[in-house]
Amino acid sequence: DIQMTQSPSSLSASVGDRVTITCRASQGISNYLAWFQQKPGKAPKSLIYGASSLQSGVPSRFSGSGSGTDFTLTINSLQPEDFATYYCQQYNSNPTFGGGTKVDIK
């Protein structure tokens, strides 16, 4: 199975900050990489697929990049509603998720 390593596991940031979360795959997955946002008590919400394509309705302050084994989720100008936990997930083979990154208020 492909292992997904996400970092950091948590971070503190302020409204307006730029936030970067990284995800590394244990082997190459081309661009079969998705990012999800999850708030407490809610189901995950799809943000990005294909490593860099924004799901419909997702604000443009979210962006994704990378290919192969190294990927990045960037949130430009963090908004109050962005405080949540973020997960990467590969779907090049049987799906696997990263461990998550909790973004909280500094």
Next chain:
Amino acid sequence: EVQVMESGGGVVRPGGSLRLSCAASGFTFGDYGMNWVRQVPGKGLEWVSGLNWNGGSTGYADSVKGRFTISRDNAKNSLYLQMNSLRAEDTALYFCVRVSGSYFYYYAMDVWGQGTTVTVSS
């Protein structure tokens, strides 16, 4: 509206069985691959099982292989997860998840249900 809704969760003793169901609506269910994903409260997401559009190809996490069986009935727009030999570590919130194409991988997960809770306890 495109949606999926899980049911069938509950409390079961170790070694027992439970069958989860997922009802799909708002899209042509038989065109899409489907997955089950679980989450222990306060912990991360874990893929459990998936199958392609016609059920002809399935996959399982090592943690459930040989105990869980995924299936679908396209005529009823429904997905199922038969869980046998349940263990305490299977306690979690189970999500039904659609992918954006016909196979359960190679396509991104895009529609999530709200989940159904399974508790395995004596």
